Amino acid sequence: MCRRLHLYCLALVLLLPAPLWALEFNMPVGVTDTSQSIFNLHMTIFYICLAIAVVVFGVMLWSIYHHRKSRGHEAAQFHGNILVEVIWTTIPFLILVAIAIPSTITLGDLYDASESDIDIQVTGHQWKWHYKYIGEDVDFFSVLATPREEIENRKKKNPNYLLEVDNPVVVPVHKKIRFLFTSNDVIHAWWVPDLAIKKDAIPGFINESWTRINEPGLYRGQCAELCGKHHAFMPIEVKAVSESEYEAWLADQKAAQKAAMAAADKDWSMDELVKTGAGVYEKNCAACHQADGSGMPPTFPPLDGSSIVQGDKLEHMKVVVNGRVDKGMPAFGKQLTAVDIAAAITYERNSWSNKTGDMVTPAEVQDLMDKQ
């Protein structure tokens, strides 16, 4: 009786997963030819594995049921058979060959990044992505847009929780787009399931990958390589649009970047700088130095009460512009505009217990950056 119960339990547990499949929790089919061939490959191997499992477990359960002592089955005493051994070595091998052939073809295809229409350099930073359209003079950062209140459970989470950014990377459909991946600090991995691209962004090296998107839409992904504290918080959004929309977007971007350049020459007031600076700080600095400037010693020093922040302006500017790359402080001169840096510094020098009353102007920062 007890034995019977065991069998039922076993059957129940083994069948449990079946309805779960119905929920279509599976790899996305995706929107590119390669993503589809990867999906097909995935399903093929899956079914082969399923078949193997059914046969293997079938034989096993059958013997468990029939060859029990409680059923009075006497044990046979054979312990080898060359023929079956050869068979069950050969058949799996042939199955593997059968899987290897389509896999090799797909892989070869994935590796052919030649003859692209658009080249985009993607640089991972702790913890945001930078996109640069090569030959187009357009580049920008893309940062998580989910508000902290949602992450800290103080507000209801929106449907795209953790998968939304401020500036999506925009690309046209039906064009061969080549991505060049690299990193500014640690290894990240750029992953968009619908495009079936996952490639490591490695500091000091460049990896390439390509895609040709068939359908317009918004495709979301995430960083897929542990890159420190906020690894969970550096998503990706790829917006695929028609060719003409893409051209229009590109033109807009160029105009906006010109405007930003011009802003550096304008006269800024202290209040304006502090106000802009608060936003820049929240977006770029708070991840390490915390919103209240308390940092996370010993790795990330507090800025509240820091001798550098309260001391010489030039030193402060140098730290932010050049960073201390070997210690984990990024060089923001390469990431932010002079306006943003000046604003962040001014903000830091006049926040929390830092009451220097100093103002650092974009022109001063620009000066420093030009000199180097």
Next chain:
Amino acid sequence: MAHHSAYYVPPQSHWPIIGAVGLFLTLGGAAALIYSLQQESDSLLAQIMLNSGALILAGMMIGWFAAVIAESRQGLYSPQLDRSFRYGMSWFIFSEVMFFFAFFGVLFYIRMFAVPWLDGEGDKGLASMLWPQFEATWPLLEAPNPDQFPPIREVINPWHIPLINTVLLVGSSFTLLAAHKALKREDRGKLKGWLSLTILLGLTFLGLQIYEYIHAYTELDLTLKSGIYGATFFMLTGFHGAHVTIGSIILLVLLFRVFQGHFTPESHFGFEAGSWYWHFVDVVWIFLFTTVYLL
């Protein structure tokens, strides 16, 4: 197997736990020392840990080996146990081989793949976009980012000290063989002579290597910090040098024991184990001389 005359199972022993504590203090102290230097905090405790740990370890070695030697000289051991020691030592040397194998693998990868890629050759040559100034050469005098890893002025000429060192070390393997032969012939005078000469050769090797390091640091700007050439160079030669040091200590102990009248032509496993180790270190050097200095 004829001799299954009751394998010797030693009674309770306090040396292992002393060794474990010593190891913990040594490595923990080393970690704490490096840590406190980096944090610029007080390192007194760390130094105490490290030093006392090293002392305990040394004491453990002496005590443990003394116990083994005493047991052996009491005739407690059987040929089977002797085989256990031999197998044990061989597998230990195999683990050392694998340790060096990893570093040689690193050198190989760096030279075959990483450095050429950074200069735009091969499958991952795109990397050169990031290092437009960089030129791949070996020995690599100037790293991709020379500001962070200052350039090397000149590398060591293999035909000077390294060649002398090769001769010394290879020679020392032969003198050690001669010592072994003498031991087997029960010629203790020759044994002492050859063994002392071996140690002398080993120590001269070490002296020259220290001189070479000083030369590299002060005159050639070849340092650990000068990019991957310096890193692999010092890692390989440094670990090799550490092994020569250990080997020399082992040989010194053997010499001491020879003077104590230990070892017989039939039973001298301690001697053999030490000489295996020495030959192993020698073989590593030959690989090192060809791949690090010559090629």
Next chain:
Amino acid sequence: MSAHAETLHHGPAKGFSRWILTTNHKDIGTLYLVFSLIMLFIGGTMAFVIRAELFQPGLQLVMPEFFNQMTTMHGLIMIFGAVMPAFVGLANWQVPLMIGAPDMALPRLNNFSFWILPFAFTMLLSTLFMPGGAPNFGWTFYAPLSTTYAPPSVTFFVFAVHMMGISSILGAINVIVTIFNMRAPGMKMMDLPLFVWTWLITAFLLIAVMPVLAAVVTMVLMDVHFGTSFFSAAGGGDPVLFQHVFWFFAHPEVYIMVLPAFGVISEIIPTFARKPLFGYRAMVLATASIAFLSFIVWAHHMFTVGMPLAGELFFMYTTMLIAVPTGVKVFNWISTMFKGSMTFETPMLFAIAFIVLFTIGGLSGLMLAIAPADFQYHDTYFVVAHFHYVLVPGSVFGIIAGVYYWLPKWTGKMYDEKLGQWHFWLSFIGVNLTFFPMHFVGLAGMPRRIPDYALQFADFNMLTSLGAFLFGTTQLLFVYILVKTVRSGKPAEQLPWEGARGLEWSVPTPAPYHTFTTPPELDKE
């Protein structure tokens, strides 16, 4: 010699010093097993923290930086603290008993190998209390996250790993020498029980790859403190070089964690099927092939680092090949069961579950081996599902099965069969509830090593967490069963299992403190 006679015939020393100073393989085996159980609970508690944080989306319990420390320490402790020492413990108890040896070949070294471990883990665990926290770069400690960007405690991590490495190497040398040199007269290599064979090959793997781990942590240390540039392109090095060296160690490492379990299963299945093991020679050969292949597949963990195409293909093919010898093992176990006369005591139940669930894990491993598909699987929960299937109902079930199987011989007492059955079924359900849903969230796009996730993964994560709590608390029952057996179990018979064969069953129950002080006579069938 008086010292001689004394050692061979006295029983265990009394009190605390027995355990600290012992040279007895049974004592040391017990030490290893108890240590590993403690580590299982420490690592399991960290898994509890992980699962509690992942119970719901959003950050509730712990901060991301602490979450990363938990993930890292969980992986390190489970692998180096729980699974590996448990197998060394089984080897210590069983290898001498199964080959008719009086003890391990180098008994004092054996004690040393063990006692390094508690110190190593004290050092590792102490990093949790250091400023900047414990290592947070994953158990794989990829550079430069573990070098330039590491917390200061990385230094202690490096030295702790060195200590574990020394312990493993010395322990493995002991096992190898014992097997080669201490077999009862007349016992040839092809007479060795499979558990001994698998351990022999495991020991070889350990001696071959632990030094490589030592080398790679040393290079990490050098990059952190001494200005070298092994893993920094700016100095002519390469972060990917780290991964090559690491995985050259770590892939054989995963077989180190499963081959001895194969051995245990190969002992248990014939016993409870009352039928000799099918295909002994093939089993030995398959184990050796797995070990050989394990040296040339390492980069299947690195399909997305942008290896040249030829490398990608090479590692894909070799990895797939491992399915063949592993399949041979599975088929042989099933053929052993086929036409047997089976009963289903607790060890057998765990062994059967091992075969089923390990195969599931192996098949998902095969899916991972397909490089283009791995572009989608890599670093998602699909991988987490794969390796927990091979590690938890694989390695850990193998250990548990072995403990139930040999416990009567060790303690002289019988465990409570009814509680054993409860333990099995709760574990079986718990383990599947925990790790099966991970396949789905992984395929649907959930990356690993994240403390917070998008909303569509919420339901399955809750299920997983519930399963984890069930599975974890069930292991408290295991401890209860063990304690109860030792305290008040019914006396076990000399041969507690009807179908059991082998030298270990020829000694009295409980196994006396010293066994086979004179080598046994082998009766040749």
